[in-house]
């Protein structure tokens with residue numbers, strides 16, 4: 161078995177020899193990161209695999225600048241700050257992060273599990289926790305934007321600063337498109353929202369806020385061409401039977417994303433409508449394989465960060481006696497060791 165490389169800016173564990181990890185986690189979203197902390201708290205070694213190059217799952221990829229209002233203990237916290245806190249907390253477990261790699265195959269045996277990755281490497285563990293959220297997600301592409309990614313075209317807005325003083329065109333009619341247009345309007349030179357329909361899918365409040373701002377809204381319209389030398393300079397927008405050219409140094413194509421549980425559905429795990437069925441302990445139908453967070457399905461399931469945290473704690477604590485027979489499920493109180 162080859163040793164997977166530890167990628168990204170995350171803490172790393174060096175070493176040429178592959179060592180068996182107690183717990184392998186698939187998915188470095190909020191649930192996987194909190195699970196990594198808990199694994200460390202329970203004395204387990206842990207490796208976390210994610211197909212994205214950065215930690216934080218949906219939060220980092222889709223809304224790092226948004227305020228989250230429903231994480232217990234934080235009346236309001238920016239997405240990226242929540243992830244930073246989770247990463248700091250997880251660091252106590254000294255996790256091995258395997259980023260930019262998709263888990264493609266799973267084999268289980270009496271002693272543990274082997275997870276095959278898309279680069280041909282594999283990770284061996286004594287148990288597996290799947291915190292894969294909605295699966296791997298990729299942005300829906302803007303047909304006219306072919307070849308412009310990284311040259312003025314973005315699918316996500318990870319930070320607002322690069323848009324300051326620019327002419328920005330945002331394409332889309334959903335919550336992300338409207339949110340980004342609203343947030344960029346005060347700092348950009350101009351913001352134009354281009355939507356191919358007359359009706360928006362976004363929250364009414366967002367539509368009202370954008371209409372009340374200086375942003376221009378063009379509906380029943382389509383971006384048909386991007387132009388510029390080495391960087392985007394202008395875009396063509398077809399609407400009302402004509403084509404208008406707008407100055408644009410930045411274009412955000414917020415057309416949604418395609419989520420794919422993909423290979424996980426081939427692992428022999430019982431799923432229901434692209435979610436993994438778990439019992440009260442977060443165990444799946446496969447031995448030594450548990451799941452937590454958005455990816456799970458059970459009666460009363462609610463897909464929220466707060467719920468993922470609870471499920472991570474339940475899963476890891478119930479996994480401990482599986483890895484170390486005779487160990488207790490209840491971890492004791494963390495405050496007792498402080």
Ligand SMILES: Cc1cc2nc3c(=O)[nH]c(=O)nc-3n(C[C@H](O)[C@H](O)[C@H](O)COP(=O)(O)OP(=O)(O)OC[C@H]3O[C@@H](n4cnc5c(N)ncnc54)[C@H](O)[C@@H]3O)c2cc1C
Nearest residue numbers: 187189190191210211217218263292293295453454464465
């Ligand atoms: C715009 C938006 C706003 C939101 N606002 C809130 C909010 O205010 N409050 C709230 O509670 N929730 C909110 N949510 C939902 C919240 O983000 C999710 O509930 C949360 O991210 C779930 O965390 P998770 O760790 O279970 O999964 P995810 O965050 O989806 O992370 C799963 C990770 O698994 C990885 N992965 C999947 N399959 C594989 C594979 N085969 N191999 C390797 N890696 C894999 C993915 O790349 C991903 O990084 C919001 C969601 C969106 C899109």
